[in-house]
Amino acid sequence: MIEPVDRPRPESQGDFARPPSLYVYGDVLEEIRFSGRWRRDALAGGLLVGRHYRDPDGGEHYAVAEGFVGGAHCDDLTDFTRTLRSGWNAAKDDRERHFPEGEIVGWYVAPGDPEVKPDRAALVLHNTFFNHPWQLGLWVGAEARPITVRPDGDTLDEGLVAVLDRAGARPAKAPR
Numbered sequence: 001m002i003e004p005v006d007r008p009r010p011e012s013q014g015d016f017a018r019p020p021s022l023y024v025y026g027d028v029l030e031e032i033r034f035s036g037r038w039r040r041d042a043l044a045g046g047l048l049v050g051r052h053y054r055d056p057d058g059g060e061h062y063a064v065a066e067g068f069v070g071g072a073h074c075d076d077l078t079d080f081t082r083t084l085r086s087g088w089n090a091a092k093d094d095r096e097r098h099f100p101e102g103e104i105v106g107w108y109v110a111p112g113d114p115e116v117k118p119d120r121a122a123l124v125l126h127n128t129f130f131n132h133p134w135q136l137g138l139w140v141g142a143e144a145r146p147i148t149v150r151p152d153g154d155t156l157d158e159g160l161v162a163v164l165d166r167a168g169a170r171p172a173k174a175p176r
Contacts, residue, residue, distance in 0.1 A: 004054040004061055004134065012162035019055065020162040021136055022106070022148045024048075024065040029163060032068065032140050036110025039073050043111040045080040046071035047091050049102040052134040061134035063105035064164070069094040077121035080109065084129060106130055108138040118149045118156050126151055 010023050035044035050066040070091030074080040084091070084107075095104060107130060109122075118139050126137055126149070137149040138161065148159040 004052050006056040007053040008057070009055055009062060010064065010162070010164055012164060016160055016162070018159070019058065019060065020062065020148070021060075021134075021150070021159050022063050022065060022138060023162045023164050024138065024146070025067075025164050028065055028067055029140065029146060029161075032108050032110050032138070033142070035071060035073075036112055036140055037142055038112070040112035042073040042075060043077070043080065043109055043113075043116065044071060044073055045077075045083070045107065045109045047084075047095065047104050048106045048108050048138055049095050049099045050105045051101075051103060052105055052132075063134055063136065065105055065108075065138065066102060067099055068108060069098060076116075077109065077119070077125055081121070081125045081128060084125070088129070104130075105134070106136040106138060108140060110140040110142075112142070114142045114144070118147075118158070122149055122156055123151050123154070 009019060012023060046068045047070045048065040048068055050064045052061055052063040054061055072083050074083055095102060122137060138146060139149050140146045146161040148161055149156045
């Protein structure tokens with residue numbers, strides 16, 4: 001397992017009941033959201049790239065998504081899982097080429113249909129490729145606030161996402 005660096009959590013906008021597990025840059029989130037809107041009959045999916053850290057105050061792991069690779073439009077989550085299975089090495093090569101210092105911190109999905117929600121297929125996807133406890137899924141609905149998803153036994157645990165400004169000085173405005 002890749003050992004995390006101890007680092008205080010980034011400053012972000014929002015009042016969270018519990019600290020977010022994922023911080024994502026606003027421009028990355030907007031590109032993912034755009035990709036999901038591009039085809040209403042499909043869902044966009046790919047790999048989140050960034051770094052994971054450990055909060056020195058609480059010892060909890062969190063990730064910062066700095067970009068993404070391996071994007072594809074698929075019919076559903078099962079199709080996306082098959083696409084990752086066949087294209088995993090190409091996506092890893094893209095990560096090494098575009099984000100040489102980054103690591104795969106999870107996956108993302110942006111369904112074109114706002115009625116599509118995380119389900120059992122998300123558990124299969126996550127458990128197939130993402131075995132580190134700090135890796136998670138990012139679910140980006142067309143107009144909804146993005147959420148994280150990760151397995152919790154046989155169900156999915158959903159969490160909030162903190163949105164960061166690329167300049168790092170101010171948090172970006174998150175969609176509600």
